[in-house]
Amino acid sequence: MNGKALPYLLLMPATLFLCVFFLYPFALVAFEAFTRDGAFTLDNFRTMAGSWKFPATVRNTLLLAAIVVPIQLAMALLMASVVSRLETGRSAALYIFAIPLGISDLAAGLIWLAIFDQSGFLNTLLSDLGIVDRPIMFLGYQSKLSIFIAVVLAEIWRATAIMMVILVAGMGLIPREYHEAAEVFGASPWKRFVRITLPLLRPSLQTAIILRVILAFEVFAVVAALGGTNLPVLMGETFNWQFTLQDRNVAAASALLILAISIGFTLLFLRVLRVPREARI
Amino acid sequence: MAEIAIKGVAKRFGGFTALHQVDLTIADQEFMVLLGASGCGKTTLLRIVAGLETPSQGEMWIGGRRVDHLPPRDRGIAMVFQNYAVFPHLTVFENIAFGLRMKKLPQQEVERRVNRTAELMHIEQLLKRYSGQLSGGQRQRVAVARALAMEPDVILMDEPLSNLDALLRLEMRAELKGVLAASKTTTIYVTHDQVEAMSLADRIAVMHQGRIVQAASPVEVYRNPAARFVGSFIGNPPMNFLPAAKAANGSWSVAGLTLPGPKSDRQAIEFAIRPEDVEAGEAGLPAIVRVIEPLGPHTLVTCDVEGGLFRAVLESSATVAVGDRLRLAPKPERIRWFDPETTHAI
Numbered sequence: 001m002n003g004k005a006l007p008y009l010l011l012m013p014a015t016l017f018l019c020v021f022f023l024y025p026f027a028l029v030a031f032e033a034f035t036r037d038g039a040f041t042l043d044n045f046r047t048m049a050g051s052w053k054f055p056a057t058v059r060n061t062l063l064l065a066a067i068v069v070p071i072q073l074a075m076a077l078l079m080a081s082v083v084s085r086l087e088t089g090r091s092a093a094l095y096i097f098a099i100p101l102g103i104s105d106l107a108a109g110l111i112w113l114a115i116f117d118q119s120g121f122l123n124t125l126l127s128d129l130g131i132v133d134r135p136i137m138f139l140g141y142q143s144k145l146s147i148f149i150a151v152v153l154a155e156i157w158r159a160t161a162i163m164m165v166i167l168v169a170g171m172g173l174i175p176r177e178y179h180e181a182a183e184v185f186g187a188s189p190w191k192r193f194v195r196i197t198l199p200l201l202r203p204s205l206q207t208a209i210i211l212r213v214i215l216a217f218e219v220f221a222v223v224a225a226l227g228g229t230n231l232p233v234l235m236g237e238t239f240n241w242q243f244t245l246q247d248r249n250v251a252a253a254s255a256l257l258i259l260a261i262s263i264g265f266t267l268l269f270l271r272v273l274r275v276p277r278e279a280r281i
Numbered sequence: 282m283a284e285i286a287i288k289g290v291a292k293r294f295g296g297f298t299a300l301h302q303v304d305l306t307i308a309d310q311e312f313m314v315l316l317g318a319s320g321c322g323k324t325t326l327l328r329i330v331a332g333l334e335t336p337s338q339g340e341m342w343i344g345g346r347r348v349d350h351l352p353p354r355d356r357g358i359a360m361v362f363q364n365y366a367v368f369p370h371l372t373v374f375e376n377i378a379f380g381l382r383m384k385k386l387p388q389q390e391v392e393r394r395v396n397r398t399a400e401l402m403h404i405e406q407l408l409k410r411y412s413g414q415l416s417g418g419q420r421q422r423v424a425v426a427r428a429l430a431m432e433p434d435v436i437l438m439d440e441p442l443s444n445l446d447a448l449l450r451l452e453m454r455a456e457l458k459g460v461l462a463a464s465k466t467t468t469i470y471v472t473h474d475q476v477e478a479m480s481l482a483d484r485i486a487v488m489h490q491g492r493i494v495q496a497a498s499p500v501e502v503y504r505n506p507a508a509r510f511v512g513s514f515i516g517n518p519p520m521n522f523l524p525a526a527k528a529a530n531g532s533w534s535v536a537g538l539t540l541p542g543p544k545s546d547r548q549a550i551e552f553a554i555r556p557e558d559v560e561a562g563e564a565g566l567p568a569i570v571r572v573i574e575p576l577g578p579h580t581l582v583t584c585d586v587e588g589g590l591f592r593a594v595l596e597s598s599a600t601v602a603v604g605d606r607l608r609l610a611p612k613p614e615r616i617r618w619f620d621p622e623t624t625h626a627i
C-alpha cells in the first residue's frame with residue numbers, strides 16, 4: 001500500500017464519525033435557522049435580534065468573557081509558573097488544582113449557589129460572626145452586580161485549571177537552556193518570563209485562550225443556577241427559544257450566532273498569537 | 282580584573298559524584314582550557330562557575346569576590362552553551378543584542394557591538410534570520426557572538442567549535458584566540474579536542490572522572506604528564522607504556538633493556554615514552570612491526586613489544602616492512618616513569 005495514504009486512511013473513521021454526528025446535524029440546524037416552513041428567510045435572525053432581552057444577552061455574555069478570561073489567564077500563568085518550578089510534588093499540585101475540572105458546570109453552579117444563597121454558607125458565616133442581622137440577598141433580582149460577581153467567581157473556580165494544565169504542559173516543552181541563557185545574559189526572573197517564557201509559550205497560550213473563550217461563550221449552567229433569568233446569556237436564550245418558546249428555528253439561529261462568535265474569536269487568536277514557522281522551537 | 286578561584290568544589294547528583302574536590306585558580310586574562318573525555322564533569326564545573334549549578338561543597342571566587350550566593354547575572358560572566366541555546370523566537374540580531382538590551386545600553390551602542398561581533402564571527406549576512414533557519418555551525422557562531430558582545434570580564438565556553446567543519450574550525454580557533462587576547466577577558470574553554478586545547482590554551486586543566494589531574498601549560502602537560510591518564514589521553518598517538526622491573530636501585534629492566542631510572546621502593550613501576558621519542562637503530566627495545574601507516578611527514582609504525590602494543594613515529598625515509606624486527610631506542614631525557622598504584626608520575 002502507498003505509505004502516504006496510510007495516515008488519511010487511519011483518520012477515516014474519525015472523519016466519518018464527525019460527518020455523521022456533527023456535520024450532518026450542523027447542516028440541519030443551519031437549514032432550520034435560515035428557513036421557516038421550508039422557505040428561505042432571515043426572519044429567524046430578525047426575531048432573535050428583535051427580542052427585548054437580546055441586547056442584554058449579548059452584552060452579558062461578552063462582558064463575562066471579557067472579565068473571566070483575562071483573570072483566568074493571569075491566574076493560570078501564575079499557577080503554571082509555580083507548578084512548573086516545583087521539584088517535587090508537581091503532579092500532586094496539578095491534581096489538586098485540577099479537581100474543579102472533574103465537576104460538571106451545573107454542579108459547580110450549585111456549589112456556589114450553596115455559598116451565596118439566602119440561607120447559604122456565606123450568610124450563615126456572616127450572621128454567626130455577627131456582621132449582619134438578616135441574611136443578604138446576594139442573588140436577588142435587584143442585585144445584578146452581585147449575581148454577576150458570583151458567576152465570575154464560579155467560572156474562575158471552575159475553569160482556570162483547564163488553562164493551567166495546558167500551560168504547564170507548554171512550559172514543560174520549553175528547553176531549560178533558554179531560561180539559563182537568559183539568566184546568564186542578565187534577565188531578571190520577570191524579564192525571563194516576559195522575554196522568554198511568554199513568547200515561547202505562544203502555541204499553548206493560543207490553545208488555552210481559544211478553548212477558554214469558546215467555553216465562555218457557551219456559559220449556561222452556572223449562570224442558570226446562580227442567576228436564573230436575572231442574568232440572561234446567549235446560551236440561556238437559545239435554550240429558552242427551544243424549550244420555553246418552542247421555536248426551533250429561532251433557537252437554531254441563536255445557536256448559529258454563538259458558533260459565529262466562537263469562530264470569529266478563534267480566528268482572531270490564531271492570527272494574533274501566530275508563531276512564524278522559522279521562529280518555532 | 283577577574284581572577285577565578287575554585288576552592289574545594291564538589292558536586293553530587295543524588296548518589297553520583299560528578300566532581301570531587303576541585304581546586305583551580307585561573308589568573309586574570311588567562312585562557313584556561315578544561316580538557317577531558319565525555320562525562321568527566323567539564324560542563325558541570327563550568328555551570329558551577331556560571332552559577333547555574335550550586336556546588337555541594339566548596340567556594341567560588343571571581344575577581345576577589347565570593348560569588349556562591351550570587352545569581353549568574355551578577356557574576357560578570359558570559360557563556361556559550363554546549364547546545365547553543367540560541368533563542369528560537371528572536372532573530373540573530375536580537376539574540377546577540379539580548380544581553381546588551383538587558384543592560385539597557387543605548388540602541389546605537391547595541392547596534393555597534395552586534396555588528397562588530399557578527400563580523401568577527403562571519404555571520405553578518407545572517408542577522409535577520411531566525412535560529413530555525415541556521416545550520417548547527419552557524420548557530421554555534423551566533424552563541425559565541427552573543428557572549429563576545431557582552432564584553433564580559435569572564436567568558437565561559439562549552440565546546441563552542443564542536444559543530445564546525447575542520448577548515449572553519451581551524452579558522453575560528455585562530456580568530457577566537459586573537460579576539461579573546463585583545464579583549465582582556467579571562468576565559469574558561471571546555472573541549473574534548475586536544476589539538477584545540479593545545480593550540481588555544483595558556484594552561485590546560487586535564488580532567489578525569491570528576492577530578493583535575495593536571496593543570497599546566499600545553500607543553501608541560503605534553504612533555505611531563507603528571508599522571509598516567511594524562512599521558513594516555515594527550516598526544517595522538519598517545520604515550521607508550523611498558524612494565525619495568527627493578528634491576529638494581531635506580532635501574533630498571535624494560536623489555537630486556539636495562540635503563541637508569543628513579544629510586545623507588547617498589548619492585549615494579551611503569552616506563553613511558555612518546556612515539557616520536559624513539560629512534561630505530563642497533564640497540565633498544567625489541568619490536569616486531571605489525572602495521573605501517575605513512576602519514577606524509579613521518580611514518581607511524583605499530584609494533585609488538587613484549588606482547589604489548591607499542592607505537593613509534595619514524596622518519597618517512599625509514600624503510601620498514603610488516604614483520605621486520607626493529608630495535609627502538611628511547612631518548613633518555615624523554616623517558617617518564619609512573620607509579621602503577623597511584624598512577625602518578627615518579
Ligand SMILES: Nc1ncnc2c1ncn2[C@@H]1O[C@H](COP(=O)(O)OP(=O)(O)OP(=O)(O)O)[C@@H](O)[C@H]1O
Pocket residue numbers: 294297299317318319320321322323324325326363473
Ligand atoms: N543534572 C544531572 N543529574 C545527574 N547527573 C548528572 C547531571 N548533570 C550531569 N550529570 C552527570 O555528571 C557527569 C558529568 O557530566 P558533564 O555534563 O559535566 O560531562 P562533560 O564532561 O561536560 O561531558 P561532555 O563532553 O559529554 O559534554 C556525567 O556522568 C553526567 O551523567
Ligand SMILES: [Mg+2]
Pocket residue numbers: 323324325363439
Ligand atoms: Mg559537556
